[in-house]
Each structure stands twice: as structure tokens, then as C-alpha cells.
Amino acid sequence: MQSVRSPGRSLTEEQFQCSICLEVFVEPVSTPCGHSFCQACLQGYWSHSKQCVCPMCKTSFPKRPQLSVNRVLAEISAHFQSGGGAEAEPGAEPRAGAGGGAGSVGGAGSVGGDFAQAGEVACDSCIGRKMRAVKSCLTCRGSYCEAHLLPHRRVKELAKHRLTAPLPRLEESVCRKHQRLLEVYCRSDHACVCPGCAETAHRTHDLVSIEREWKRKMSHLGKRRSEVKHLIKERAKKLEEIKQSIKVIKTSAQRELEETWKVYAELQRWAEQSQAELVAQITGRQREAERQAQELARGLEEELAQLRKRSAELETLMHSDDKLLLLQTLPSLAPPPEPMDWVAVSVSTELYVGTVRSSVSALLEKSQDMLKRLYSKEFRKLQNYSSEVFLDPATAQRTLAQSADGRKVWFEERKQAQTQQGDGTRRFHPALFVLAREGLGSGRHYWEVEVGSKTAWTLGVARQSVRRKGDIRLSPENGFWCLWLKAGQVKALSAARLPLQLSELPSRVGIYLDHEAGQVSFYDVKAHAHLYTFMDAFTESLFPIFSPCLCHDGKNSGPLIISPVKHS
Known part of the structure; x- marks a missing residue:
């Protein structure tokens, strides 16, 4: 002790x-x-x-x-x-x-x-x-x-x-060679070293203290953490949008299914009704034709009976040997009945020429009316994808004039169409075209163009890589999906020029592009009618393309106007 x-x-x-x-x-x-x-x-x-x-x-x-x-x-x-x-x-x-x-x-x-x-x-x-x-x-x-x-x-x-001071990972915090703490960071080798290693093997390297590098890394990590948090927030927001889109897709699909059942039930009802009316019409005609033929047959049978009776009387007199009786009886015989002209009498068996066609035509007219209503509903949906479209002056042919807001284009005869040195490869020459300022590389887009009473125009979309100099043939194979109006007729410029059967020319044209689906559709905005649809596979961005075409003596001088979409 x-x-x-x-x-x-x-x-x-x-x-x-x-x-x-x-x-x-x-x-x-x-x-x-x-x-x-x-x-x-x-x-x-x-x-x-x-x-x-x-x-x-x-x-x-x-x-x-x-x-x-x-x-x-x-x-x-x-x-x-x-x-x-x-x-x-x-x-x-x-x-x-x-x-x-x-x-x-x-x-x-x-x-x-x-x-x-x-x-x-x-x-x-x-x-x-x-x-x-x-x-x-x-x-x-x-x-x-x-x-x-x-x-x-x-x-x-x-x-x-x-x-x-206590170190959580002691073995990893001590230099095995010098038995000293790792207090220095080598930026050249991206390694932690002790002061002994720093004075020897790493003497010429970029060296800082562990504390300084830790603060630097923590600052960098803070920035990265902020970026990651921002990404997480964006991804969470996008995920919520996608989940909401899935709900909307389910609701839209159910609504479309109900509309489909309704439309096809109506078509089926019309078909059954048309078939029933056609059967009734054929049956009625059959009964009327049979009645008329039976009346003719009865009249003919009565006349045939009279003729046979007269033939029998005459046959009896011809075989009689009593000359006196023949002479006395012959004047008393009744005169024969006036014979009918049966040559012109006939029974028509072609009772149903055009009957089925007329019934089907009537059914098709009803279907066309329904199709117009469906086009009108589809058209209202397309307007939800309206996009801002502006003209790109750098692509316009030299004779085309444009408004300051980039929404109107027209032809001016007084402008010089000569190719200038600064045109480059973007400008069309000599074809009268101008592209939109921005390409459409994905998604759905819709825009409308006022053509008014112009007698010639071309509208559609074109690939960015299309030919812009010399002669140009408008076709999907060459990167153009367009309609044009010429000689009073609208044509779809597919591989062959396809005339469209229209009751009247459109004064305002709506253009719809679904890049992923490969669809370009044209609509008569005022009539809410579908004009034509191209289906293809798009591999690059597409640009709206416009051509007001030439004007002669003041004809076709009006502009093409990219108009704001007015939702129906």
C-alpha cells in the first residue's frame, strides 16, 4: 500500500x-x-x-x-x-x-x-x-x-x-514504412502519404495537407450533392408526371373504348336496319311481281279455255257428214273473241337492279356523316399540340419576301433572284421555298396556315438534309411530305401526284406531325375535314416548308400566313 x-x-x-x-x-x-x-x-x-x-x-x-x-x-x-x-x-x-x-x-x-x-x-x-x-x-x-x-x-x-487522437481506421491511417500518420495528400498520385513519404518519394509532386484537400473535396461533394438533389427532384417530378400520364392513358383508353363501342354499335345498328329495309324492299317487290304475273296468267288461261272450246266446236263440224246440218249451224255460231296481242306482254325478272347498291350507298352516306363527326373530334384533339412556327430568312429563296414577325411570306416579282455569294447551302435556289426556323425532331406538333383565295401554294414538311439547289422533285423519297394547289386541284405529292376529291378548296390548312409515329396529316380547318395523311419513318428533324408560288399579273399575289391556332 x-x-x-x-x-x-x-x-x-x-x-x-x-x-x-x-x-x-x-x-x-x-x-x-x-x-x-x-x-x-x-x-x-x-x-x-x-x-x-x-x-x-x-x-x-x-x-x-x-x-x-x-x-x-x-x-x-x-x-x-x-x-x-x-x-x-x-x-x-x-x-x-x-x-x-x-x-x-x-x-x-x-x-x-x-x-x-x-x-x-x-x-x-x-x-x-x-x-x-x-x-x-x-x-x-x-x-x-x-x-x-x-x-x-x-x-x-x-x-x-x-x-x-482516436482514429477510426488506424491501420489505414498510418504509413507502414515510416509509422507516421498520413497527413499529406498527393494530388499528382491521388494518394494520402505521411510527411516522410512527402519529403522523399513525393517531393516533386503537388502536395497539400489532408485538411485542405478534405475541405476542397467536401466543397466539391457539396456541389455534387446539390446537383444530385436537383436531379432527384427533377426525376421525382418527372416520375410523378409519368405516373400521372399512365393514369391519363388508362382514362383515355377507357374513354376511347367506350367511344369505339358506341360508334360500332351505331354502325351495326345502321347495318342491321339497312339490311332489314333491303330485305323488306326485295320481299315487297317479289310479292308485287308475283301478283302481276298471276293476273296475267289467269287472263291467259281464260282466253286459252275459250279458244280450246271454239276449236272443239269447229272440229265437230268438220267431221260431220250432214251437209244440211253444217250449213244450218254454221251461221248460228258465236263470233270468236277478239284475240289479245300477247307478244308485247312479258314478265320482268330483273326486279333488283341497283337495290343493294342503293342500300349500301345510303349506309355509306350515314357512315360518312359519322366519319365527319369523328374527324371534327380528332381535329379538336390535334389543336392541343399547337406549336409556334416562324420562318427562317436564311433559307428563303431570294424572290420571297417575309414579314418582320416571321409569319408571312409572299412572292415579289421585282426582287432579284440571282444567287449571291453569301447564300451558302441553306438557301433554296431557284425553287420558291422557305423553311421554318426550328426543326421538329420529336413529339407531336400542329400549326395552321392561312392560304385564303390563292390559286397556287405548297405546304408540308421537309428533312433538314434535302436538296436546296437546282431542280427539286417533291416526294417522300426526296425528303418532302407536301400538298400543293395547282390548276384548281389539290394534290398529295407522293411517289405519284394523287388528286384529292374535295367539294371546295380549303382556305386554311392545318398540318399535324407525329414524329415517333411517322405521320404527317393535312386538314381543312374551316370544314374540320381530313385532307390526306402520309405515313413514313422519320430518321432526322423535319422542318415546316412553305411556298407561295409564282404570281402573274397580280394573280396569286396573296401571302401565306402562319396563323395562331383557334381552338374549336
Whole structure:
């Protein structure tokens, strides 16, 4: 047993022992009731107690007291721990575990600080529930709590070891060659090195401190995290849009199915009604024809009976040998009936010429009326995809004039059509065309063009890569999907010029493009009628194309006007 001698009295080691761990105080603190304990022991005791009470007298405290280390008591305790100024009393035996070794009672599990929590460095020497490490030894490659760090403070050989703040990944934080902390970052090799490596192998490299590089990386990570959060927000928004689109698709599909059932039920009803009327008409004609033929047959049978009777009378007189009787009887015979001219009488068997055709024509007229209503409904849907279209002056042929807002184009005879040096490959020459400013590479788009009473025009879409110089043949094979008006007739410019059968010429043309579906459709806006549809596969952006065509003597001088879409 150690003691500190002073005149008149002696202080023993037992007076400086913690009643929890039975070891000399380490960072001693005192409770409001006056009892002293190791700071780690008292905090550990309170951490595992439901109430904050003194371990000795059980005095209860309403809230956990603020603890401060008693410096005087700590210095005296340290004096006993280091053995300075102490001597062994005669006959005294050293107390087992007094050095705070791993085998002391409660020393390894209780003394020296709080228990290690999640994210904190734990003591490598503690058994069972580990205490929080207070130091890491670079030489031993281990982290220790206050209790297990005592040997490094008492033993001279261990006191020479390099201690540092607790490191969570000690093995990875120490240079294996120099046994020093990795405190320098080499930007040239993108590696963490110790000061020894920095002074030798990495001396000519771009070196900064770990702290500086960490701040730089954290700043970069902060920016990336902000970008990722922005992307997450955008993706979440897009995901919600897609989910909402799926709901709309389901609703639209159900609505379309109901409309389909309604339309086809109506068509079926019309077909059945038309068939029933046709059957009734054929049956009625059949009965009337049979009645007339039967009347003719009865008249003919009556006349035939009279003729046979007359033939029999004449036959009897011819075979009579009584000449007197013949001469007396012959004048009294009734005159023969006036014979009918049956040569002109006939029964027509072709009763049904055009009957089926007339019925089908009537059914088709009803179907056409329904088709017009469907086109009108389809047209209203297309207007929801209206897009802003503006003319590109850089592509316009030199004789074409345009308005300042880029929505009108017309032909001017007085303008010079000569090719200028700055035309480049974008401008059409000599063909009278102009493209829109922006290409349409995806999605659905709709725009309308006012053609008025013009006698010639060309409208449609064209690939960006179409030929723009010399003779141009408008066809899908050459990258043009267009309609034109010439000689009073609208034609679809497919591989062959296909005339469209129209009751009247359109004054306002709507153009619809579905890039993914490969569809270009044309509509008469005022009549809500479909004109023509091209179906193809588009591999590049398409540009709306316009041509007001030539004008002669003031005819066809009006402009083509890209008009705002007025929803029906």
C-alpha cells in the first residue's frame, strides 16, 4: 500500500480509490452531496440508471449535475498512480490490480470514460461492452480507453510511443514504412502519404495537407450533392408526371373504348336496319311481281279455255257428214273473241337492279356523316399540340419576301433572284421555298396556315438534309411530305401526284406531325375535314416548308400566313 507522508499524518492510497471501479481516481469529479468518483465511472453509472442518484448515499438529483474534474484531487491521485514520493509501508503487500491492468476488477470494463457509442472509436483492449477510446497509439496500432491507456503512462518503454487522437481506421491511417500518420495528400498520385513519404518519394509532386484537400473535396461533394438533389427532384417530378400520364392513358383508353363501342354499335345498328329495309324492299317487290304475273296468267288461261272450246266446236263440224246440218249451224255460231296481242306482254325478272347498291350507298352516306363527326373530334384533339412556327430568312429563296414577325411570306416579282455569294447551302435556289426556323425532331406538333383565295401554294414538311439547289422533285423519297394547289386541284405529292376529291378548296390548312409515329396529316380547318395523311419513318428533324408560288399579273399575289391556332 502506498502512502504520502506529511508532518503529523499519512495519506493512504485507499483514500483516493473510486468506490465504483476500486481503482485510484482517474479524472476525479464530485457530486453535489460531496462524494467523489472517476468521471468515466460516474457517467457510466448514470448512463445505465433510470434515475440520477449518488452511487454512495443514493441522493437523488432532479437533473444530471454539471461535472468538472477536481484538479487537486487529480494531482494527488496521479501522484499515487506514478509512484512519485510514495514508499511501501513495512509488511504491506501490493494490492492486486492496483496498476489498472486488464485483469483488475472492473478496470477493463468500467474505468476510463463512457461506453463507445455508434460512430465512436472503441477501445481495442476492452472485453465485452467496449469503452470509448481516448487515444490511439501509432506504434502499437491500437486504440485505448482511459483505463487501458495507463500502461502507456506508467511504463517508460510505452511512454515513448506516439499517441494521437482516436482514429477510426488506424491501420489505414498510418504509413507502414515510416509509422507516421498520413497527413499529406498527393494530388499528382491521388494518394494520402505521411510527411516522410512527402519529403522523399513525393517531393516533386503537388502536395497539400489532408485538411485542405478534405475541405476542397467536401466543397466539391457539396456541389455534387446539390446537383444530385436537383436531379432527384427533377426525376421525382418527372416520375410523378409519368405516373400521372399512365393514369391519363388508362382514362383515355377507357374513354376511347367506350367511344369505339358506341360508334360500332351505331354502325351495326345502321347495318342491321339497312339490311332489314333491303330485305323488306326485295320481299315487297317479289310479292308485287308475283301478283302481276298471276293476273296475267289467269287472263291467259281464260282466253286459252275459250279458244280450246271454239276449236272443239269447229272440229265437230268438220267431221260431220250432214251437209244440211253444217250449213244450218254454221251461221248460228258465236263470233270468236277478239284475240289479245300477247307478244308485247312479258314478265320482268330483273326486279333488283341497283337495290343493294342503293342500300349500301345510303349506309355509306350515314357512315360518312359519322366519319365527319369523328374527324371534327380528332381535329379538336390535334389543336392541343399547337406549336409556334416562324420562318427562317436564311433559307428563303431570294424572290420571297417575309414579314418582320416571321409569319408571312409572299412572292415579289421585282426582287432579284440571282444567287449571291453569301447564300451558302441553306438557301433554296431557284425553287420558291422557305423553311421554318426550328426543326421538329420529336413529339407531336400542329400549326395552321392561312392560304385564303390563292390559286397556287405548297405546304408540308421537309428533312433538314434535302436538296436546296437546282431542280427539286417533291416526294417522300426526296425528303418532302407536301400538298400543293395547282390548276384548281389539290394534290398529295407522293411517289405519284394523287388528286384529292374535295367539294371546295380549303382556305386554311392545318398540318399535324407525329414524329415517333411517322405521320404527317393535312386538314381543312374551316370544314374540320381530313385532307390526306402520309405515313413514313422519320430518321432526322423535319422542318415546316412553305411556298407561295409564282404570281402573274397580280394573280396569286396573296401571302401565306402562319396563323395562331383557334381552338374549336
